Amino acid sequence: MAVTIRDVARVSGVHVSTVSRAFSAPHLVNPETRVRVLAVADDLGYRPNRAARALTTGRTHNLGLIVADIANPFFPPLIKAAQAQARLRDYHVFVADTDEDPKVEEELIQTLTKQVDGVLLCSPRLTNRTIERLRQEVPFVLVNRRVKGMATVLMDVGRGARLAVEHLTGLGHRRLALVTGPSGSWTSKEMQEAAAAMSEVDVAFLGPNPPTEQGGRAAAAEVIASGATGVLAYNDLVAIGLIEGLAERGVHVPGDISVIGVDDIVAGRLGRPKLTTIAMPTATAGRIAVDMLLQSVDSEVATGVTMLETALIIRESTGEAHS
Amino acid sequence: MAVTIRDVARVSGVHVSTVSRAFSAPHLVNPETRVRVLAVADDLGYRPNRAARALTTGRTHNLGLIVADIANPFFPPLIKAAQAQARLRDYHVFVADTDEDPKVEEELIQTLTKQVDGVLLCSPRLTNRTIERLRQEVPFVLVNRRVKGMATVLMDVGRGARLAVEHLTGLGHRRLALVTGPSGSWTSKEMQEAAAAMSEVDVAFLGPNPPTEQGGRAAAAEVIASGATGVLAYNDLVAIGLIEGLAERGVHVPGDISVIGVDDIVAGRLGRPKLTTIAMPTATAGRIAVDMLLQSVDSEVATGVTMLETALIIRESTGEAHS
DNA sequence: GATCTTGCAGCAACCGGTTGCAAAAAGTAT
DNA sequence: ATACTTTTTGCAACCGGTTGCTGCAAGATC
Incomplete structure (x- = not known):
């Protein structure tokens, strides 16, 4: 049904491993062969199956983004920025909403861990203990929450x-x-x-x-x-x-x-x-958090704290005290 | 590293296929064996690998949700509702933002199709032609867009x-x-x-x-x-x-x-x-769209149009004409 | 008691890629 | 021409599940 690596191999007259390498390790294959394979792949409309790739590499190229309430206007700019930044790095992001419920939050993390390379936890309501336990299972970056030793993006x-x-x-x-x-x-x-x-x-x-x-x-x-x-x-x-x-x-x-x-x-x-x-600076926070997360996915070390500046914007809801 | 179906099989003294069936086809395994297997699985902290499952079943249990602009306040309630509804059905959802750009929209759909069972396209900016072409690759439900023969949720x-x-x-x-x-x-x-x-x-x-x-x-x-x-x-x-x-x-x-x-x-x-x-009624639209999508994923038929009511809310920005 | 179901479990192939290893081909040095 | 590298490709096992088929044993039927 869908076109696979084997179809490409057959049509271009090489072994599947060569096709695989043409995509994921180009330097290991003869330039001429590579262009031929890629041409055939393009011709057939081949697109690598990420699930299959994930199975052997252990990298899903997916991230999880967990927020308390998508509809709270604080989050959408963050989600938007995080998602855009992830896409630049060829990652997709699952967005999940906990309804401000720590129980749901934990469940969500549990079911998500197997499908993602890392999780962005925004303003989590979990206890530090729970977060430290869950971190064993998947790399985290926290936004607006400080837990010692964990990668974090804070706004001051x-x-x-x-x-x-x-x-x-x-x-x-x-x-x-x-x-x-x-x-x-x-x-x-x-x-x-x-x-x-x-x-x-x-x-x-x-x-x-x-x-x-x-x-x-x-x-x-x-x-x-x-x-x-x-x-x-x-x-x-x-x-x-x-x-x-x-x-x-x-x-x-x-x-x-x-x-x-x-x-x-x-x-x-x-x-x-x-x-x-x-x-x-929610958009900045989202962007930086994704970068930190991807970095910690690669390097196995997930630490560092980034503190972003906030600013007081004076409008009309404050004024002189009377008497 | 992570605990797999084989670990569970070994510890509980049965074949992997029995473990598999204990989860995905319970009626095919002796109740006693089943509880034993499940107990062991729970003990070991086993969680099925969705990517692996997707590989054989062809079902990822993921959905894609594509919107023009997450930060546009119209969308968050829809995203929230869709995501919640999907979770009820044990689906996760990728959220992606096209920045109002049809090119990005098409790319996004392309890269997403292999990882999802269906896509929710909200207020798409693509041409009908493109949508009809892409529909060959993955089931769609459209929100606020009418293309003949396609499953659609509209707001009147x-x-x-x-x-x-x-x-x-x-x-x-x-x-x-x-x-x-x-x-x-x-x-x-x-x-x-x-x-x-x-x-x-x-x-x-x-x-x-x-x-x-x-x-x-x-x-x-x-x-x-x-x-x-x-x-x-x-x-x-x-x-x-x-x-x-x-x-x-x-x-x-x-x-x-x-x-x-x-x-x-x-x-x-x-x-x-x-x-x-x-x-x-954006939240309702999100919920219904997910249900329609899951239905069409199962039944292979993706049609039907749902029209939701809108309402005029009169506040203060309208008034009598002068002269 | 022989035959037929039926229920349950194991075997092994398969999904679509990746990757260590070895063979073949091409290039270099002697 | 021979031996030694280096590059390029093929082979086959593997990732973690699923599933059609087979085999076995216990119960049902005659």
Whole structure:
């Protein structure tokens, strides 16, 4: 049915091994033979079967990309960049969504390991222990999660949080709140630690919350109760939900409370008010993560930490504190 | 290194074929033997190698999902749903992005066909001819594109466009414009035809345009020049860009011009003004498309057209015509 | 008791490539 | 012309499963 290496061999009058080598070890075959074989292959429309190749080489030329929620606008640019970068290197990528569920995440990794050469774990919710166990089975690169000894791409959200807090205090805010994310989130913890380390300000930690608009809206009452006038939200979706929730309760942003988000998603730029936010270099992260992964697939060593810069983008959701 | 079917066979004292059958044809093996084998397999941490299985069965248990632009908010919900549905059926999905380029799209399909049992083509930009040629190599399901005889999931954007036009004329608008999308887009053509069929109104067709915010912003001047007071944009991103572009030129929405988008992306709900739009059931489309695809993989027949309903959601970007 | 089913397990070929080894061919040195 | 390299090609085993066929034993039928 499909044309195989044997068809090509027969038509071009050489042994299958020669055809194989014409593709995967060109220097081992006479240039003339090679062009002839390739011509025949092209003629017949031959395309190597990757599954068969994987069987002997142990390389599938596939990668796995696991994210918590594809529909969360933080991820698509990362997915897009990762997938494009992989394609440059002749790799395909499986994309899987865990629905923020660590159980699903682990299962997914398990079933994927046999089919991929490496896995990109983005913002995983698994415990460090589980990650360390799973790493035995397949090379990993983590994005936005730090586990010692593992290859990692981080975005400096700690610095972002500090900039955000400074921005708020600079506007005169004295009581701050941090609307945190899911409990397994490294980003969330990082933000907390950064904020907590700034001893001169008083910041309340409210959470954990689901990293969604609903999560933000639901946190509105708590924020009001905390008495904070400056808020840093886990991400833009939460910030947007929070602003809506506050509005429903008659609290105005930035008039009464200033809100800062994280991620710089498109919706934030268009919202009312336009969101002040910490921009995350997600596309860059995706690209670099793929490169690190492929490198560690080849070299067997999977280490190194890359830290990417974040930036505070000041728009309209933050303003001077009153009184 | 990894544990194979032979390891399991050796330890449990049976032949490899028995182990194989214990997994893939349970009724052909004695229940007692089966539980013993499965126990050993579990013990050893055996996981079948899908590539090896694919080699003999011809089924990879993988699907390909090709979209024009992962970062376009229209797609992520579809990708998420498709991926989840596939997982239910024990399939994994490759996600690939064509960057709106038909060449890339074709290449992608070519390299993917050998590794997947079927391909989901979302809003393809290829010609019908090319699609019909490629279909020989792998089963397809098309989303938002009609090619005769092929399995398809459509969203009734034609009806959506009619509702939109009626909404605009109902508000008193007499001169309308349609800001069309990319030239290969079925959706765009569908909208055009629906609008053109409504003979009682005067509608100008402006395009093609890239389906992005930039595309919309760039179309602003043309829209103004057309004299239209009611505009239907190819999608929400275009609509948002258009509104920005109009604002830059001192034209107010909905005060001076009414604008309707398509897709109902999150950003539209948050924008200023909130976007009147035609909602597309993308998640449902993803789910159904996967089911159709798997069905056609099994049955060898890949036909049937599913048409999903759209809905006009009226928000703040449309209003009464003046004068 | 002989014959016929039926259920279960083993054998071995096969899927489509890759690769170590050996043979053949071509090129070089003596 | 002979011996020695080096290049090029063929052979065959192998990767990890699947599956048609055969063989065996136990139960059913007469």
